[in-house]
Amino acid sequence: MFAAYxxxxxxTAALNTAGAYADFIGHESVGQIADRLGVPRSxxxxxxxxxxxxxxxxLAGFAVPVLGTxxxxxxxLYFLGAIAAHLRVGDHDLAGALTMLALASASLALGLAHRGAW
Known part of the structure; x- marks a missing residue:
């Protein structure tokens, strides 16, 4: 169980770091998605x-479990919001957001299974 966790x-942390980096540098692919969803680039x-x-x-949750939880x-919640933003404008290109939601959910479930609630 620990290895899977x-x-x-x-x-999940690595992919979110990459996504954050793309947002910070204003990568054009992220900007195009923002434009499609009506989210200001700012x-x-x-x-x-x-x-x-x-x-x-x-990552901090490896040392302080409550932070990971x-x-x-x-x-x-972030990726549920992203999915809602896509659906709000009728955009059904949800693969990325659903994948990230699944990974975040799996991280939560595996963390709770490994160490308990806190």
């Missing part, structure tokens, strides 16, 4: 900060 949580750094904080929280829950 570490592997999935590390992957929000990208803030959204990237949320993803980055989630990634750091997941909170970070995984926060990322779940």
């Amino acid at each position: 570490v592997a999935v949580t590390s992957l 929000w990208m750094a803030r959204l990237g900060a949320l993803m980055g904080a989630g990634a750091l929280g997941l 909170a970070a995984a829950a926060g990322l779940i």
Whole structure:
């Protein structure tokens, strides 16, 4: 169980770090998605900060479990919001957001299974 928890949580943290980086540098692919969803590009750094904080929280959760639990829950809420933003404008290209939601959910579930609620 521990190996699965570490592997999935590390992957989730790495992908969220990459997403945060793309938001911070204003990568054009992220900008195109923001435009499609009607999200101002000026929000990208803030959204990237949320993803980055989630990634750091997941990694900190290896040492302080409550941080990992909170970070995984926060990322779940973040990606539920992303899915809602896509659906709001009728955009059904949800593969990325659903994948990230699944990884955040798996990180939470495996963390709770490994160490308990706190």
